Amino acid sequence: xxxxxxxxxxxxxxxxxxxxxxxxxxxxxxxxxxxxxxxxxxxxxxxxxxxxxxxxxxxxxxxxxxxxxxxxxxxxxxxxxxxxxxxxxxxxxxxxxxxxxxxxxxxxxxxxxxxxxxxxxxxxxxxxxxxxxxxxxxxxxxxxxxxxxxxxxxxxxxxxxxxxxxxxxxxxxxxxxxxxxxxxxxxxxxxxxxxxxxxxx
Amino acid sequence: xxxxxxxxxxxxxxxxxxxxxxxxxxxxxxxxxxxxxxxxxxxxxxxxxxxxxxxxxxxxxxxxxxxxxxxxxxxxxxxxxxxxxxxxxxxxxxxxxxxxxxxxxxxxxxxxxxxxxxxxxxxxxxxxxxxxxxxxxxxxxxxxxxxxxxxxxxxxxxxxxxxxxxxxxxxxxxxxxxxxxxxxxxxxxxxxxxxxxxxxxxxxxxxxxxxxxxxxxxxxxxxxxxxxxxxxxxxxxxxxxxxxxxxxxxxxxxxxxxxxxxxxxxxxxxxxxxxxxxxxxxxxxxxxxxxxxxxxxxxxxxxxxxxxxxxxxxxxxxxxxxxxxxxxxxxxxxxxxxxxxxxxxxxxxxxxxxxxxxxxxxxxxxxxxxxxxxxxxxxxxxxxxxxxxxxxxxxxxxxxxxxxxxxxxxxxxxxx
Numbered sequence: 001x002x003x004x005x006x007x008x009x010x011x012x013x014x015x016x017x018x019x020x021x022x023x024x025x026x027x028x029x030x031x032x033x034x035x036x037x038x039x040x041x042x043x044x045x046x047x048x049x050x051x052x053x054x055x056x057x058x059x060x061x062x063x064x065x066x067x068x069x070x071x072x073x074x075x076x077x078x079x080x081x082x083x084x085x086x087x088x089x090x091x092x093x094x095x096x097x098x099x100x101x102x103x104x105x106x107x108x109x110x111x112x113x114x115x116x117x118x119x120x121x122x123x124x125x126x127x128x129x130x131x132x133x134x135x136x137x138x139x140x141x142x143x144x145x146x147x148x149x150x151x152x153x154x155x156x157x158x159x160x161x162x163x164x165x166x167x168x169x170x171x172x173x174x175x176x177x178x179x180x181x182x183x184x185x186x187x188x189x190x191x192x193x194x195x196x197x198x199x200x201x
Numbered sequence: 202x203x204x205x206x207x208x209x210x211x212x213x214x215x216x217x218x219x220x221x222x223x224x225x226x227x228x229x230x231x232x233x234x235x236x237x238x239x240x241x242x243x244x245x246x247x248x249x250x251x252x253x254x255x256x257x258x259x260x261x262x263x264x265x266x267x268x269x270x271x272x273x274x275x276x277x278x279x280x281x282x283x284x285x286x287x288x289x290x291x292x293x294x295x296x297x298x299x300x301x302x303x304x305x306x307x308x309x310x311x312x313x314x315x316x317x318x319x320x321x322x323x324x325x326x327x328x329x330x331x332x333x334x335x336x337x338x339x340x341x342x343x344x345x346x347x348x349x350x351x352x353x354x355x356x357x358x359x360x361x362x363x364x365x366x367x368x369x370x371x372x373x374x375x376x377x378x379x380x381x382x383x384x385x386x387x388x389x390x391x392x393x394x395x396x397x398x399x400x401x402x403x404x405x406x407x408x409x410x411x412x413x414x415x416x417x418x419x420x421x422x423x424x425x426x427x428x429x430x431x432x433x434x435x436x437x438x439x440x441x442x443x444x445x446x447x448x449x450x451x452x453x454x455x456x457x458x459x460x461x462x463x464x465x466x467x468x469x470x471x472x473x474x475x476x477x478x479x480x481x482x483x484x485x486x487x488x489x490x491x492x493x494x495x496x497x498x499x500x501x502x503x504x505x506x507x508x509x510x511x512x513x514x515x516x517x518x519x520x521x522x523x524x525x526x527x528x529x530x531x532x533x534x535x536x537x538x539x540x541x542x543x544x545x546x547x548x549x550x551x552x553x554x555x556x557x558x559x560x561x562x563x564x565x566x567x568x569x570x571x572x573x574x575x576x577x578x579x580x581x582x583x584x585x586x587x588x589x590x591x592x593x594x595x596x597x598x599x600x601x602x603x604x605x606x607x608x609x610x611x612x613x614x615x616x617x
Contacts, residue, residue, distance in 0.1 A: 070523075
């Protein structure tokens with residue numbers, strides 16, 4: 001279980017955010033709210049890109065808020081700039097998997113599962129934005145980290161493409177017991193995923 | 202050039218007029234490149250809005266183009282001033298004698314001909330002081346880097362009035378004038394260089410010795426300047442990431458601009474003369490001085506791109522655990538390859554064309570192509586000099602293109 005307890009963070013200018021919630025394994029939590037309420041800040045705190053003032057973040061009871069970003073049990077898919085322009089899509093996926101090597105079979109299966117089979121040797125600049133996001137999602141899923149953070153990762157996709165990604169996400173999240181935190185502006189996303197919604201004000 | 206084109210009534214090829222004209226030739230391409238960079242940095246949306254609103258040429262210039270140009274013009278003027286102020290070879294060759302001299306040439310004369318070291322040191326200090334003031338002024342202006350890579354062209358977009366003949370005629374006239382200014386001297390070198398003397402020069406043992414020396418100095422100083430600039434840019438990016446100040450690093454690198462080749466050479470000359478034979482150390486000193494002179498240019502090319510890459514890659518790499526050698530090998534070097542190649546090509550080309558440092562340390566035993574060319578001109582062997590100039594031109598352009606194209610190729614290759 002991902003547990004965020006009494007997490008506080010202050011931005012310059014006196015803005016202060018507080019977070020308190022839990023996500024069970026195989027559960028998706030959608031975070032909604034107007035701009036500037038700290039949705040992306042929450043993801044940055046969990047991923048380790050920002051340091052909290054106080055509070056704790058833990059996975060299965062083990063706190064990781066003092067760990068470096070690369071030592072956290074977390075994968076993130078950002079809204080854009082998820083891929084390195086000079087690396088092929090396959091390399092973009094495999095470079096994010098440290099410690100163990102990823103087999104070609106597993107890689108191809110992940111590409112097929114997300115409907116991007118055949119793009120392995122292409123450069124990110126030569127595929128659409130939607131395909132780029134799915135390549136990033138393939139990497140996040142193959143990294144096998146138990147916590148997945150999605151920062152409006154699919155908001156630029158059309159609805160059909162988005163639902164395709166959500167279907168794959170739901171299936172993989174259920175099968176692997178991942179805790180997913182999805183920042184989204186669109187109410188339809190949470191409705192389609194049938195997940196809990198946390199509204200930040 | 203006047204001899205080559207054979208036009209009567211052109212100003213004499215020596216003296217203040219020739220020096221001024223040569224500096225215009227020399228700096229016009231640089232100015233055009235920087236101004237082009239500023240214009241291509243204007244967001245595409247502004248051009249689209251301008252087309253949609255039907256802005257006239259004057260309105261476009263005032264609202265869109267001038268704000269972008271105005272950002273770089275003061276810094277650019279300071280830079281061109283600096284380049285002209287520290288110009289050595291053009292004044293030495295075209296000055297025509299003591300009537301037209303500069304601080305640079307005076308330092309050289311004091312050092313090499315009068316052996317008046319205190320006088321040379323005083324003049325070098327004066328030169329350094331003036332240049333440092335200009336450089337401090339230069340760093341005060343932000344804006345597109347003056348050594349940045351050429352920007353990619355945007356998709357064509359029709360603007361109001363640009364298809365009418367007065368605009369098109371003006372464009373043609375301006376472009377033709379620029380081509381004449383930038384290309385004619387090169388055409389003159391090629392026309393005069395291809396001739397019976399070319400084969401003769403290729404048979405000179407001195408030519409091959411000078412070519413070898415030039416290649417060694419050019420390639421080594423280009424490579425070392427790029428390596429050093431890369432390391433400094435990496436250090437700067439690290440400090441920015443850690444929230445530490447970097448202004449002193451920027452100022453220190455910019456101050457290298459103030460230290461012209463002759464000032465640097467004078468310092469080395471005064472420092473080492475009592476303890477070693479300067480002319481034995483000449484290859485190493487020429488290499489060192491050329492590397493340091495090229496360093497700010499290489500740094501400017503690399504640093505901007507590295508900062509931009511860090512902005513997009515830092516979070517991603519941190520999240521994916523791509524660090525250290527792995528990040529350097531797979532992310533930084535391939536993504537930065539075009540800039541590294543450009544910096545190396547630029548630094549090597551600057552070193553290959555150097556006449557200043559070699560004028561201080563050159564001898565019969567150690568000559569580079571520019572020094573051999575100057576000596577050939579001094580002996581009034583204009584045919585051989587033209588052939589040498591052509592060979593030097595080919596070598597400089599060839600080396601620059603080699604680095605530039607190779608690195609572009611590496612950068613454009615998909616890395617699987």
